[in-house]
Amino acid sequence: MASAVATAPSVLEIDLGRLVSNYRLLCARLGGVPCAGVVKADGYGLGAVPVAEALAGAGCTTFFVAHASEAISLRAALPAPEIYILNGILPGEEDTLVAGGVAPVLSTLEQIETWARAARRLGSPLPAAIHFDTGMSRLGLTPGESARLIAERHRLDGIRLRYVLSHLACADEPEHPLNAQQLARFRAIRAQFPEARASFANSSGIFLGPDYHFDLGRPGAALHGINPLPGHPNPLAQVVHLQARILQTREIDSAQTVGYGASYRAPGPRRIATVALGYADGYPRALSSKGSAYCGDRVVPIVGRVSMDLITLDVSAVPNAHVGQMVEFLGDHRPLDVVAEEADTIGYELLTQLGKRFHRIYRGAAG
Numbered sequence: 001m002a003s004a005v006a007t008a009p010s011v012l013e014i015d016l017g018r019l020v021s022n023y024r025l026l027c028a029r030l031g032g033v034p035c036a037g038v039v040k041a042d043g044y045g046l047g048a049v050p051v052a053e054a055l056a057g058a059g060c061t062t063f064f065v066a067h068a069s070e071a072i073s074l075r076a077a078l079p080a081p082e083i084y085i086l087n088g089i090l091p092g093e094e095d096t097l098v099a100g101g102v103a104p105v106l107s108t109l110e111q112i113e114t115w116a117r118a119a120r121r122l123g124s125p126l127p128a129a130i131h132f133d134t135g136m137s138r139l140g141l142t143p144g145e146s147a148r149l150i151a152e153r154h155r156l157d158g159i160r161l162r163y164v165l166s167h168l169a170c171a172d173e174p175e176h177p178l179n180a181q182q183l184a185r186f187r188a189i190r191a192q193f194p195e196a197r198a199s200f201a202n203s204s205g206i207f208l209g210p211d212y213h214f215d216l217g218r219p220g221a222a223l224h225g226i227n228p229l230p231g232h233p234n235p236l237a238q239v240v241h242l243q244a245r246i247l248q249t250r251e252i253d254s255a256q257t258v259g260y261g262a263s264y265r266a267p268g269p270r271r272i273a274t275v276a277l278g279y280a281d282g283y284p285r286a287l288s289s290k291g292s293a294y295c296g297d298r299v300v301p302i303v304g305r306v307s308m309d310l311i312t313l314d315v316s317a318v319p320n321a322h323v324g325q326m327v328e329f330l331g332d333h334r335p336l337d338v339v340a341e342e343a344d345t346i347g348y349e350l351l352t353q354l355g356k357r358f359h360r361i362y363r364g365a366a367g
């Protein structure tokens with residue numbers, strides 16, 4: 001084990017202790033309202049099973065994923081918690097979901113009919129949540145479908161309705177008028193289903209205040225260290241630490257260019273380090289001659305293009321940079337959201353793009 005780490009070209013450390021402290025911070029913000037964990041896209045790229053196990057250890061009893069297959073593999077690792085599939089159900093998936101003991105978030109009248117029919121066929125009620133669209137126009141019952149469901153209650157016969165939920169479009173912009181509009185629409189809908197609990201707030205939504213909390217918080221991003229408050233200091237801890245190793249160093253002068261397309265020309269003598277990380281690892285090519293890394297105790301610039309497996313850094317300011325040394329690309333010195341912004345993207349995309357080629361280390365949740 002130790003020797004594998006000692007020679008790994010790149011290492012992704014996932015700090016489950018910090019993930020759990022992020023969960024506790026969100027629980028505190030929710031002030032006693034329970035907090036679920038959204039672990040779709042393989043736990044935002046960090047590993048749904050280890051992430052969910054750590055959260056379950058901290059008291060989380062409800063999880064959301066996007067796909068049925070994600071729900072089934074999470075169930076194999078975690079027998080106890082409730083697991084919901086945000087993308088709903090497709091006809092023909094009923095038996096898989098029933099056998100897996102996982103529940104769909106129903107998003108159309110057809111999906112409600114599919115699930116209710118399966119319950120009648122089995123002769124026992126089946127759990128579900130229902131997603132109501134309050135302004136996102138993506139998933140969820142439209143206002144017309146919602147009105148029909150409210151008028152035709154029998155459509156729910158056989159369904160044990162656990163949650164009504166909706167999703168905010170602009171929760172990361174607290175001043176956006178759509179937040180209050182969605183809140184008013186959601187309040188009106190949840191009043192029609194007093195038998196169910198209500199869930200509304202994603203990570204950023206939790207920070208909009210208690211009006212948005214209802215009966216269950218539904219954060220994903222913030223658990224994984226993504227800043228829910230763009231433009232403000234991140235109240236959550238960085239969960240990922242991505243490092244890659246220097247393979248070679250060289251001295252160049254102003255006659256020379258670096259990398260594909262000869263896009264970078266040294267303004268004078270420079271020391272270049274070539275590092276074992278590239279866009280095939282999910283590191284954005286958009287950071288060519290734009291991003292930076294933390295080497296020794298300095299932030300050093302990426303020079304030239306990010307290629308498939310390699311990045312070139314100007315380490316002139318770090319005289320002792322040497323072959324075998326690890327350089328930080330994401331972590332406390334290179335926060336996820338800062339790097340994402342430099343790459344013209346968001347922390348969500350950067351995290352979920354991280355490749356499968358890293359040596360992965362999970363730091364324990366216990367400590």
Ligand SMILES: *Cc1c(COP(=O)(O)O)cnc(C)c1O
Pocket residue numbers: 038040086166167201202203204218219220221222
């Ligand atoms: C992804 C998702 C969440 C979690 O959102 P974050 O912004 O990652 O906290 C919550 N609810 C729904 C419906 C989602 O699709």
